[in-house]
Amino acid sequence: MATDHRTLHNRVLAVLGPAIAGDEYAAGHTFTLQGLEQDFGVSRTVAREAVRVLESMRLVVSRPRTGIRVRPRREWNIFDPQLIRWRLAGEGRMVQLRSLNELRAAVEPAAAALSARHGDAEERARLAVVAEQMAATGRAGDLETFLELDIAFHRSILELSGNEMFAGLAQVVAEVLVGRTSYHLMPLTPRPEALRLHLAVAQAIRDGLPDVAEAAMRSIVTEVSTALEDDTPSEPDDAPSS
Amino acid sequence: MATDHRTLHNRVLAVLGPAIAGDEYAAGHTFTLQGLEQDFGVSRTVAREAVRVLESMRLVVSRPRTGIRVRPRREWNIFDPQLIRWRLAGEGRMVQLRSLNELRAAVEPAAAALSARHGDAEERARLAVVAEQMAATGRAGDLETFLELDIAFHRSILELSGNEMFAGLAQVVAEVLVGRTSYHLMPLTPRPEALRLHLAVAQAIRDGLPDVAEAAMRSIVTEVSTALEDDTPSEPDDAPSS
DNA sequence: GCACCACTAATAGTGATATCAATCTTTCGG
DNA sequence: CCGAAAGATTGATATCACTATTAGTGGTGC
Known part of the structure:
Protein backbone atom coordinates (compact mmCIF):
# COMPACT_ATOMS: atom_id res chain seq x y z
CA MET A 1 0.00 0.00 0.00
CA ALA A 2 2.71 2.45 0.93
CA THR A 3 4.56 4.07 -1.91
CA ASP A 4 8.02 2.89 -2.77
CA HIS A 5 10.51 5.50 -1.68
CA ARG A 6 13.54 3.73 -2.99
CA THR A 7 13.67 5.80 -6.12
CA LEU A 8 14.56 9.45 -6.15
CA HIS A 9 11.72 10.56 -8.36
CA ASN A 10 9.28 9.04 -5.89
CA ARG A 11 10.83 11.06 -3.12
CA VAL A 12 10.40 14.19 -5.19
CA LEU A 13 6.79 13.19 -5.82
CA ALA A 14 6.22 12.67 -2.12
CA VAL A 15 6.79 16.39 -1.64
CA LEU A 16 5.61 17.87 -4.90
CA GLY A 17 2.48 15.73 -5.20
CA PRO A 18 0.90 16.71 -1.87
CA ALA A 19 1.87 20.33 -2.49
CA ILE A 20 0.03 20.50 -5.78
CA ALA A 21 -2.82 18.26 -4.63
CA GLY A 22 -3.19 20.42 -1.54
CA ASP A 23 -3.73 23.54 -3.61
CA GLU A 24 -0.50 25.19 -2.58
CA TYR A 25 -0.09 26.14 -6.21
CA ALA A 26 -3.03 27.67 -8.03
CA ALA A 27 -4.10 26.27 -11.36
CA GLY A 28 -1.94 27.89 -14.00
CA HIS A 29 1.15 28.13 -11.81
CA THR A 30 4.19 27.03 -13.75
CA PHE A 31 7.35 25.28 -12.72
CA THR A 32 10.48 24.80 -14.75
CA LEU A 33 12.56 21.67 -14.82
CA GLN A 34 15.57 23.70 -13.80
CA GLY A 35 13.69 25.06 -10.83
CA LEU A 36 12.71 21.59 -9.71
CA GLU A 37 16.28 20.35 -10.15
CA GLN A 38 17.53 23.06 -7.88
CA ASP A 39 14.73 22.93 -5.32
CA PHE A 40 15.10 19.21 -4.83
CA GLY A 41 18.78 18.88 -5.63
CA VAL A 42 18.23 16.19 -8.21
CA SER A 43 19.29 15.63 -11.77
CA ARG A 44 17.25 16.61 -14.76
CA THR A 45 16.34 12.99 -15.48
CA VAL A 46 14.80 12.56 -12.04
CA ALA A 47 12.90 15.83 -12.24
CA ARG A 48 11.56 14.85 -15.64
CA GLU A 49 10.40 11.45 -14.47
CA ALA A 50 8.54 13.02 -11.56
CA VAL A 51 6.88 15.42 -13.97
CA ARG A 52 5.87 12.54 -16.23
CA VAL A 53 4.05 10.90 -13.37
CA LEU A 54 2.26 14.11 -12.42
CA GLU A 55 1.39 14.51 -16.06
CA SER A 56 -0.12 11.04 -16.27
CA MET A 57 -2.26 11.91 -13.25
CA ARG A 58 -3.27 15.02 -15.18
CA LEU A 59 -2.11 17.31 -12.40
CA VAL A 60 0.16 19.22 -14.79
CA VAL A 61 0.94 19.68 -18.44
CA SER A 62 4.42 20.16 -19.75
CA ARG A 63 5.07 22.24 -22.84
CA PRO A 64 8.16 23.71 -24.44
CA ARG A 65 8.82 27.34 -23.74
CA THR A 66 5.98 27.43 -21.20
CA GLY A 67 7.18 25.07 -18.52
CA ILE A 68 5.19 22.71 -16.33
CA ARG A 69 1.75 24.12 -15.71
CA VAL A 70 -0.65 23.10 -12.94
CA ARG A 71 -4.02 22.07 -14.35
CA PRO A 72 -7.35 23.11 -12.87
CA ARG A 73 -8.55 20.60 -10.33
CA ARG A 74 -11.50 19.39 -12.35
CA GLU A 75 -9.10 17.89 -14.89
CA TRP A 76 -7.23 15.77 -12.38
CA ASN A 77 -7.55 11.98 -12.30
CA ILE A 78 -9.07 12.11 -8.86
CA PHE A 79 -9.63 8.36 -8.66
CA ASP A 80 -5.92 7.71 -8.49
CA PRO A 81 -5.40 6.30 -4.97
CA GLN A 82 -2.06 8.07 -4.76
CA LEU A 83 -3.75 11.39 -5.43
CA ILE A 84 -6.50 10.60 -2.93
CA ARG A 85 -3.89 9.98 -0.28
CA TRP A 86 -2.16 13.25 -1.09
CA ARG A 87 -5.41 15.15 -0.87
CA LEU A 88 -6.42 13.51 2.40
CA ALA A 89 -3.15 14.79 3.81
CA GLY A 90 -4.01 18.39 2.95
CA GLU A 91 -6.42 21.11 3.92
CA MET B 1 -9.62 14.19 -24.75
CA ALA B 2 -7.26 12.63 -27.26
CA THR B 3 -3.79 11.89 -26.04
CA ASP B 4 -0.96 14.13 -27.04
CA HIS B 5 1.27 12.34 -29.48
CA ARG B 6 3.84 15.04 -29.81
CA THR B 7 6.23 13.40 -27.44
CA LEU B 8 8.03 10.18 -28.17
CA HIS B 9 7.26 8.51 -24.89
CA ASN B 10 3.57 8.99 -25.57
CA ARG B 11 3.96 7.28 -28.90
CA VAL B 12 5.65 4.38 -27.18
CA LEU B 13 2.79 4.29 -24.67
CA ALA B 14 0.25 4.31 -27.45
CA VAL B 15 1.56 0.90 -28.49
CA LEU B 16 2.76 -0.58 -25.24
CA GLY B 17 -0.21 0.55 -23.16
CA PRO B 18 -2.93 -1.14 -25.22
CA ALA B 19 -0.76 -4.25 -25.55
CA ILE B 20 -0.44 -4.68 -21.80
CA ALA B 21 -3.98 -3.50 -21.08
CA GLY B 22 -5.27 -5.91 -23.70
CA ASP B 23 -3.69 -8.87 -21.91
CA GLU B 24 -1.16 -9.57 -24.63
CA TYR B 25 1.35 -10.05 -21.85
CA ALA B 26 0.41 -12.21 -18.90
CA ALA B 27 0.89 -10.91 -15.39
CA GLY B 28 4.47 -11.58 -14.45
CA HIS B 29 5.86 -11.07 -17.93
CA THR B 30 8.97 -8.94 -17.79
CA PHE B 31 10.42 -6.42 -20.18
CA THR B 32 13.84 -4.88 -20.05
CA LEU B 33 14.64 -1.29 -20.81
CA GLN B 34 17.10 -2.41 -23.42
CA GLY B 35 14.43 -4.51 -25.08
CA LEU B 36 12.05 -1.58 -25.20
CA GLU B 37 14.77 0.70 -26.56
CA GLN B 38 15.38 -1.69 -29.41
CA ASP B 39 11.76 -2.61 -30.10
CA PHE B 40 10.71 0.99 -30.37
CA GLY B 41 13.97 2.45 -31.59
CA VAL B 42 14.11 5.04 -28.84
CA SER B 43 16.66 6.13 -26.32
CA ARG B 44 16.86 4.94 -22.77
CA THR B 45 15.48 8.27 -21.57
CA VAL B 46 12.29 7.86 -23.54
CA ALA B 47 11.85 4.20 -22.65
CA ARG B 48 12.22 5.00 -18.97
CA GLU B 49 9.69 7.80 -19.09
CA ALA B 50 7.17 5.49 -20.72
CA VAL B 51 7.82 2.92 -18.00
CA ARG B 52 7.33 5.57 -15.32
CA VAL B 53 3.87 6.32 -16.64
CA LEU B 54 2.92 2.64 -16.80
CA GLU B 55 4.25 2.33 -13.29
CA SER B 56 2.11 5.19 -12.02
CA MET B 57 -0.92 3.45 -13.53
CA ARG B 58 0.21 0.38 -11.63
CA LEU B 59 0.36 -1.71 -14.78
CA VAL B 60 3.98 -2.63 -14.13
CA VAL B 61 6.66 -2.52 -11.48
CA SER B 62 10.26 -1.80 -12.28
CA ARG B 63 13.00 -3.31 -10.16
CA PRO B 64 16.76 -3.64 -10.53
CA ARG B 65 17.99 -6.90 -11.88
CA THR B 66 14.43 -8.10 -12.47
CA GLY B 67 13.27 -5.73 -15.16
CA ILE B 68 9.84 -4.31 -15.78
CA ARG B 69 7.21 -6.73 -14.61
CA VAL B 70 3.53 -6.72 -15.60
CA ARG B 71 1.29 -6.63 -12.53
CA PRO B 72 -1.83 -8.75 -12.12
CA ARG B 73 -4.87 -6.95 -13.43
CA ARG B 74 -6.50 -6.51 -10.06
CA GLU B 75 -3.72 -4.15 -9.04
CA TRP B 76 -4.16 -1.80 -11.97
CA ASN B 77 -5.60 1.71 -11.55
CA ILE B 78 -8.58 0.79 -13.64
CA PHE B 79 -10.26 4.16 -13.18
CA ASP B 80 -7.60 5.89 -15.23
CA PRO B 81 -9.46 7.08 -18.35
CA GLN B 82 -6.39 6.39 -20.44
CA LEU B 83 -6.38 2.79 -19.29
CA ILE B 84 -10.11 2.48 -19.88
CA ARG B 85 -9.63 3.62 -23.44
CA TRP B 86 -6.83 1.12 -23.97
CA ARG B 87 -8.94 -1.69 -22.60
CA LEU B 88 -11.97 -0.74 -24.67
CA ALA B 89 -9.73 -1.08 -27.72
CA GLY B 90 -8.87 -4.66 -26.87
CA GLU B 91 -10.46 -8.07 -26.65
C1' DG C 1 -0.60 56.78 -36.79
C1' DC C 2 -2.31 52.23 -36.45
C1' DA C 3 -3.00 47.51 -37.51
C1' DC C 4 -1.20 43.56 -39.17
C1' DC C 5 2.11 40.26 -40.76
C1' DA C 6 6.61 38.04 -41.20
C1' DC C 7 10.91 37.32 -39.43
C1' DT C 8 14.02 36.62 -35.55
C1' DA C 9 15.72 35.44 -31.18
C1' DA C 10 15.29 33.66 -26.70
C1' DT C 11 13.54 30.03 -23.80
C1' DA C 12 12.00 25.93 -22.29
C1' DG C 13 11.13 21.19 -22.88
C1' DT C 14 12.58 16.90 -25.79
C1' DG C 15 15.65 13.29 -27.14
C1' DA C 16 20.20 10.90 -27.30
C1' DT C 17 24.43 9.11 -25.37
C1' DA C 18 27.92 7.85 -22.19
C1' DT C 19 29.19 6.51 -17.70
C1' DC C 20 29.01 5.14 -13.10
C1' DA C 21 26.39 3.73 -8.89
C1' DA C 22 23.15 0.87 -6.52
C1' DT C 23 20.61 -3.25 -6.02
C1' DC C 24 18.79 -7.65 -6.55
C1' DT C 25 19.36 -12.54 -7.89
C1' DT C 26 21.86 -16.41 -8.65
C1' DT C 27 25.53 -19.25 -8.22
C1' DC C 28 29.44 -21.26 -6.37
C1' DG C 29 32.45 -22.47 -2.67
C1' DG C 30 33.30 -23.51 2.01
C1' DC D 1 23.27 -24.81 4.69
C1' DC D 2 25.09 -20.42 4.62
C1' DG D 3 27.70 -16.60 2.87
C1' DA D 4 30.30 -14.15 -0.43
C1' DA D 5 31.14 -12.90 -5.03
C1' DA D 6 29.63 -12.26 -9.77
C1' DG D 7 26.58 -10.76 -13.08
C1' DA D 8 22.61 -8.43 -14.82
C1' DT D 9 19.55 -4.64 -14.82
C1' DT D 10 17.67 -0.55 -13.21
C1' DG D 11 18.87 4.10 -11.01
C1' DA D 12 21.16 8.50 -11.39
C1' DT D 13 24.11 12.12 -13.40
C1' DA D 14 26.12 14.98 -16.93
C1' DT D 15 26.12 16.95 -21.32
C1' DC D 16 24.90 18.00 -25.97
C1' DA D 17 22.04 18.69 -30.01
C1' DC D 18 17.28 19.46 -31.47
C1' DT D 19 12.68 21.41 -31.63
C1' DA D 20 8.61 23.70 -30.54
C1' DT D 21 6.62 27.90 -28.81
C1' DT D 22 6.36 32.43 -27.58
C1' DA D 23 7.59 37.25 -27.50
C1' DG D 24 9.51 40.73 -29.53
C1' DT D 25 10.87 43.58 -33.55
C1' DG D 26 10.55 45.77 -37.58
C1' DG D 27 8.54 46.58 -41.80
C1' DT D 28 4.49 47.31 -44.77
C1' DG D 29 0.10 48.87 -46.16
C1' DC D 30 -3.95 51.32 -45.19
Missing part, protein backbone atom coordinates in the same frame (compact mmCIF):
# COMPACT_ATOMS: atom_id res chain seq x y z
CA GLY A 92 -9.42 19.89 2.00
CA ARG A 93 -9.47 16.64 3.93
CA MET A 94 -13.03 16.89 5.22
CA VAL A 95 -14.47 17.95 1.88
CA GLN A 96 -12.65 15.09 0.23
CA LEU A 97 -13.89 12.57 2.78
CA ARG A 98 -17.47 13.67 2.34
CA SER A 99 -17.19 13.32 -1.44
CA LEU A 100 -15.66 9.90 -1.09
CA ASN A 101 -18.32 8.82 1.30
CA GLU A 102 -21.08 9.87 -1.09
CA LEU A 103 -19.35 7.73 -3.66
CA ARG A 104 -19.23 4.81 -1.25
CA ALA A 105 -22.92 5.34 -0.51
CA ALA A 106 -23.66 4.88 -4.19
CA VAL A 107 -21.36 1.96 -4.84
CA GLU A 108 -20.99 -0.22 -1.78
CA PRO A 109 -24.67 -1.13 -1.34
CA ALA A 110 -24.80 -2.15 -4.99
CA ALA A 111 -21.64 -4.18 -4.52
CA ALA A 112 -23.09 -5.88 -1.44
CA ALA A 113 -26.19 -6.87 -3.38
CA LEU A 114 -24.13 -8.28 -6.23
CA SER A 115 -21.96 -10.20 -3.80
CA ALA A 116 -24.99 -11.81 -2.19
CA ARG A 117 -26.14 -12.90 -5.63
CA HIS A 118 -22.98 -14.00 -7.38
CA GLY A 119 -20.17 -14.32 -4.86
CA ASP A 120 -18.26 -17.50 -4.27
CA ALA A 121 -19.93 -19.36 -1.38
CA GLU A 122 -16.74 -20.01 0.57
CA GLU A 123 -15.64 -16.39 0.35
CA ARG A 124 -19.09 -15.25 1.35
CA ALA A 125 -18.95 -17.40 4.46
CA ARG A 126 -15.54 -16.04 5.39
CA LEU A 127 -16.97 -12.55 5.45
CA ALA A 128 -18.96 -13.36 8.58
CA VAL A 129 -15.79 -14.50 10.31
CA VAL A 130 -14.10 -11.20 9.51
CA ALA A 131 -17.13 -9.33 10.85
CA GLU A 132 -16.92 -11.29 14.12
CA GLN A 133 -13.23 -10.50 14.41
CA MET A 134 -14.01 -6.84 13.80
CA ALA A 135 -16.48 -6.88 16.67
CA ALA A 136 -13.95 -8.53 18.97
CA THR A 137 -10.99 -6.26 18.21
CA GLY A 138 -13.30 -3.25 18.09
CA ARG A 139 -14.60 -3.85 21.58
CA ALA A 140 -11.03 -4.47 22.75
CA GLY A 141 -10.05 -1.06 21.40
CA ASP A 142 -7.33 -2.44 19.11
CA LEU A 143 -7.76 0.21 16.44
CA GLU A 144 -4.85 -0.91 14.30
CA THR A 145 -6.07 -4.46 13.83
CA PHE A 146 -9.59 -3.19 13.51
CA LEU A 147 -8.53 -0.99 10.61
CA GLU A 148 -6.95 -3.92 8.84
CA LEU A 149 -10.04 -6.03 9.26
CA ASP A 150 -12.31 -3.19 8.21
CA ILE A 151 -10.32 -2.74 5.01
CA ALA A 152 -10.36 -6.48 4.36
CA PHE A 153 -14.11 -6.57 4.93
CA HIS A 154 -14.96 -3.85 2.46
CA ARG A 155 -12.36 -5.05 -0.03
CA SER A 156 -13.81 -8.56 0.03
CA ILE A 157 -17.28 -7.32 -0.73
CA LEU A 158 -16.14 -5.09 -3.55
CA GLU A 159 -14.16 -7.97 -5.03
CA LEU A 160 -16.90 -10.55 -4.49
CA SER A 161 -19.25 -8.37 -6.52
CA GLY A 162 -17.54 -9.76 -9.58
CA ASN A 163 -17.34 -6.29 -11.07
CA GLU A 164 -13.85 -5.09 -11.87
CA MET A 165 -14.70 -1.43 -11.46
CA PHE A 166 -16.15 -2.03 -8.01
CA ALA A 167 -13.11 -4.10 -7.14
CA GLY A 168 -10.94 -1.22 -8.31
CA LEU A 169 -12.58 0.99 -5.70
CA ALA A 170 -11.25 -1.25 -2.93
CA GLN A 171 -8.01 0.68 -3.06
CA VAL A 172 -9.90 3.96 -2.78
CA VAL A 173 -11.99 2.75 0.14
CA ALA A 174 -8.83 1.54 1.84
CA GLU A 175 -7.32 5.01 1.54
CA VAL A 176 -10.45 6.49 3.06
CA LEU A 177 -10.41 4.13 6.02
CA VAL A 178 -6.71 4.65 6.63
CA GLY A 179 -7.23 8.39 6.34
CA ARG A 180 -10.14 8.44 8.76
CA THR A 181 -8.18 6.47 11.31
CA SER A 182 -4.89 8.30 11.12
CA TYR A 183 -6.57 11.69 11.26
CA HIS A 184 -8.65 10.65 14.26
CA LEU A 185 -11.97 10.85 12.52
CA MET A 186 -12.81 7.42 13.85
CA PRO A 187 -14.26 6.95 17.35
CA LEU A 188 -11.77 5.49 19.80
CA THR A 189 -13.85 2.39 20.04
CA PRO A 190 -16.14 1.62 17.10
CA ARG A 191 -19.82 2.24 17.67
CA PRO A 192 -21.75 -0.95 18.56
CA GLU A 193 -24.33 -0.08 15.94
CA ALA A 194 -21.62 -0.09 13.27
CA LEU A 195 -20.31 -3.45 14.42
CA ARG A 196 -23.82 -4.90 14.35
CA LEU A 197 -24.37 -3.59 10.82
CA HIS A 198 -21.15 -5.11 9.51
CA LEU A 199 -22.24 -8.45 10.88
CA ALA A 200 -25.67 -8.02 9.32
CA VAL A 201 -24.14 -7.33 5.92
CA ALA A 202 -21.89 -10.36 6.20
CA GLN A 203 -24.72 -12.67 7.18
CA ALA A 204 -27.03 -11.38 4.46
CA ILE A 205 -24.34 -11.92 1.85
CA ARG A 206 -23.56 -15.37 3.22
CA ASP A 207 -27.25 -16.29 3.17
CA GLY A 208 -27.78 -14.92 -0.32
CA LEU A 209 -30.09 -12.03 0.58
CA PRO A 210 -29.20 -9.18 -1.78
CA ASP A 211 -31.81 -6.71 -0.58
CA VAL A 212 -30.94 -7.15 3.07
CA ALA A 213 -27.24 -6.87 2.34
CA GLU A 214 -27.80 -3.75 0.28
CA ALA A 215 -29.92 -2.08 2.96
CA ALA A 216 -27.50 -2.90 5.76
CA MET A 217 -24.57 -1.63 3.77
CA ARG A 218 -26.47 1.53 3.03
CA SER A 219 -26.93 2.01 6.76
CA ILE A 220 -23.21 1.67 7.31
CA VAL A 221 -22.24 4.38 4.89
CA THR A 222 -25.01 6.76 5.84
CA GLU A 223 -24.01 6.34 9.47
CA VAL A 224 -20.51 7.37 8.47
CA SER A 225 -21.93 10.38 6.65
CA THR A 226 -23.71 11.69 9.70
CA ALA A 227 -20.59 11.07 11.79
CA LEU A 228 -18.52 13.08 9.33
CA GLU A 229 -20.86 16.05 9.64
CA ASP A 230 -20.34 16.30 13.39
CA ASP A 231 -16.71 15.40 13.84
CA THR A 232 -14.01 17.97 13.92
CA PRO A 233 -10.73 17.43 12.11
CA SER A 234 -7.46 17.01 13.95
CA GLU A 235 -3.77 16.42 13.37
CA PRO A 236 -2.51 13.03 12.26
CA ASP A 237 -1.04 10.87 14.93
CA ASP A 238 1.20 9.15 12.49
CA ALA A 239 1.62 10.82 9.12
CA PRO A 240 0.53 8.27 6.52
CA SER A 241 3.33 7.37 4.17
CA SER A 242 2.78 9.03 0.87
CA GLY B 92 -12.19 -7.65 -23.32
CA ARG B 93 -14.24 -4.78 -24.63
CA MET B 94 -17.67 -6.21 -23.86
CA VAL B 95 -16.73 -7.36 -20.38
CA GLN B 96 -15.27 -3.94 -19.67
CA LEU B 97 -18.37 -2.17 -20.95
CA ARG B 98 -20.64 -4.27 -18.79
CA SER B 99 -18.54 -3.51 -15.71
CA LEU B 100 -18.55 0.16 -16.51
CA ASN B 101 -22.25 0.15 -17.02
CA GLU B 102 -22.85 -1.46 -13.65
CA LEU B 103 -20.77 1.33 -12.19
CA ARG B 104 -22.83 3.90 -14.03
CA ALA B 105 -25.98 2.22 -12.75
CA ALA B 106 -24.77 2.76 -9.21
CA VAL B 107 -23.51 6.30 -9.61
CA GLU B 108 -25.49 8.20 -12.19
CA PRO B 109 -28.91 7.88 -10.54
CA ALA B 110 -27.40 9.16 -7.30
CA ALA B 111 -25.76 12.01 -9.19
CA ALA B 112 -29.05 12.90 -10.87
CA ALA B 113 -30.79 13.06 -7.50
CA LEU B 114 -28.09 15.28 -6.07
CA SER B 115 -28.23 17.56 -9.09
CA ALA B 116 -31.97 18.02 -8.69
CA ARG B 117 -31.40 19.01 -5.09
CA HIS B 118 -28.30 21.16 -5.18
CA GLY B 119 -27.50 22.10 -8.76
CA ASP B 120 -27.28 25.66 -10.00
CA ALA B 121 -30.71 26.64 -11.39
CA GLU B 122 -29.40 28.04 -14.65
CA GLU B 123 -27.31 24.98 -15.37
CA ARG B 124 -30.22 22.75 -14.50
CA ALA B 125 -32.41 24.55 -17.00
CA ARG B 126 -29.79 24.22 -19.71
CA LEU B 127 -29.88 20.47 -19.33
CA ALA B 128 -33.35 20.34 -20.83
CA VAL B 129 -32.10 22.24 -23.86
CA VAL B 130 -29.34 19.70 -24.39
CA ALA B 131 -31.87 16.88 -24.08
CA GLU B 132 -34.01 18.51 -26.77
CA GLN B 133 -31.02 18.84 -29.06
CA MET B 134 -30.21 15.21 -28.46
CA ALA B 135 -33.69 14.22 -29.56
CA ALA B 136 -33.40 16.34 -32.70
CA THR B 137 -29.98 15.17 -33.83
CA GLY B 138 -30.81 11.63 -32.78
CA ARG B 139 -33.86 11.48 -34.99
CA ALA B 140 -31.85 13.04 -37.81
CA GLY B 141 -29.32 10.24 -37.49
CA ASP B 142 -26.38 12.57 -36.86
CA LEU B 143 -24.51 10.17 -34.61
CA GLU B 144 -21.42 12.32 -34.25
CA THR B 145 -23.21 15.36 -32.90
CA PHE B 146 -25.45 13.10 -30.87
CA LEU B 147 -22.42 11.61 -29.19
CA GLU B 148 -21.10 15.03 -28.26
CA LEU B 149 -24.44 16.05 -26.79
CA ASP B 150 -24.79 12.76 -24.96
CA ILE B 151 -21.39 13.25 -23.37
CA ALA B 152 -22.23 16.83 -22.45
CA PHE B 153 -25.53 15.71 -20.93
CA HIS B 154 -24.06 13.10 -18.64
CA ARG B 155 -21.06 15.25 -17.81
CA SER B 156 -23.30 18.14 -16.76
CA ILE B 157 -25.28 15.96 -14.41
CA LEU B 158 -22.19 14.46 -12.84
CA GLU B 159 -20.72 17.92 -12.37
CA LEU B 160 -23.96 19.48 -11.13
CA SER B 161 -24.09 16.90 -8.38
CA GLY B 162 -21.54 19.00 -6.57
CA ASN B 163 -19.51 15.91 -5.74
CA GLU B 164 -15.97 15.92 -7.04
CA MET B 165 -15.75 12.16 -7.25
CA PHE B 166 -18.91 11.96 -9.34
CA ALA B 167 -17.58 14.77 -11.50
CA GLY B 168 -14.38 12.81 -11.92
CA LEU B 169 -16.38 9.99 -13.45
CA ALA B 170 -17.47 12.27 -16.28
CA GLN B 171 -14.26 11.43 -18.07
CA VAL B 172 -14.90 7.72 -17.59
CA VAL B 173 -18.46 7.96 -18.85
CA ALA B 174 -17.23 9.92 -21.85
CA GLU B 175 -14.81 7.12 -22.71
CA VAL B 176 -17.65 4.63 -22.46
CA LEU B 177 -19.90 6.60 -24.77
CA VAL B 178 -17.14 7.18 -27.29
CA GLY B 179 -16.24 3.51 -27.12
CA ARG B 180 -19.80 2.35 -27.63
CA THR B 181 -20.21 4.58 -30.63
CA SER B 182 -16.94 3.87 -32.37
CA TYR B 183 -17.31 0.12 -31.92
CA HIS B 184 -20.87 0.22 -33.26
CA LEU B 185 -22.51 -0.84 -30.05
CA MET B 186 -24.92 2.04 -30.41
CA PRO B 187 -28.07 1.71 -32.55
CA LEU B 188 -27.82 3.65 -35.81
CA THR B 189 -30.57 5.92 -34.65
CA PRO B 190 -31.07 6.22 -30.87
CA ARG B 191 -34.09 4.44 -29.46
CA PRO B 192 -37.04 6.81 -28.92
CA GLU B 193 -37.44 5.44 -25.41
CA ALA B 194 -33.90 6.52 -24.59
CA LEU B 195 -34.51 10.01 -25.93
CA ARG B 196 -37.68 10.30 -23.90
CA LEU B 197 -35.86 9.22 -20.75
CA HIS B 198 -33.08 11.76 -21.20
CA LEU B 199 -35.67 14.47 -21.48
CA ALA B 200 -37.44 13.16 -18.40
CA VAL B 201 -34.21 13.27 -16.40
CA ALA B 202 -33.51 16.81 -17.55
CA GLN B 203 -36.97 18.05 -16.68
CA ALA B 204 -36.98 16.38 -13.27
CA ILE B 205 -33.64 17.94 -12.44
CA ARG B 206 -34.79 21.31 -13.69
CA ASP B 207 -37.98 21.07 -11.63
CA GLY B 208 -36.14 19.93 -8.52
CA LEU B 209 -37.56 16.40 -8.32
CA PRO B 210 -34.73 14.19 -7.06
CA ASP B 211 -36.68 10.95 -6.89
CA VAL B 212 -38.06 11.30 -10.40
CA ALA B 213 -34.64 12.22 -11.78
CA GLU B 214 -33.06 9.27 -10.03
CA ALA B 215 -35.65 6.80 -11.31
CA ALA B 216 -35.45 8.07 -14.88
CA MET B 217 -31.68 7.93 -14.86
CA ARG B 218 -31.84 4.41 -13.51
CA SER B 219 -34.02 3.49 -16.44
CA ILE B 220 -31.47 4.90 -18.87
CA VAL B 221 -28.60 2.84 -17.57
CA THR B 222 -30.59 -0.36 -17.13
CA GLU B 223 -31.84 0.03 -20.69
CA VAL B 224 -28.23 0.20 -21.79
CA SER B 225 -27.47 -2.92 -19.77
CA THR B 226 -30.09 -4.97 -21.54
CA ALA B 227 -28.92 -3.63 -24.88
CA LEU B 228 -25.35 -4.67 -24.09
CA GLU B 229 -26.48 -8.23 -23.37
CA ASP B 230 -27.98 -8.65 -26.84
CA ASP B 231 -25.60 -6.75 -29.05
CA THR B 232 -22.73 -8.40 -30.78
CA PRO B 233 -19.33 -6.75 -30.95
CA SER B 234 -17.85 -5.49 -34.19
CA GLU B 235 -14.81 -3.75 -35.61
CA PRO B 236 -14.25 -0.07 -35.04
CA ASP B 237 -15.17 2.19 -37.84
CA ASP B 238 -12.59 4.72 -36.88
CA ALA B 239 -9.97 3.60 -34.40
CA PRO B 240 -10.23 5.94 -31.42
CA SER B 241 -7.06 7.86 -30.83
CA SER B 242 -5.22 6.42 -27.91
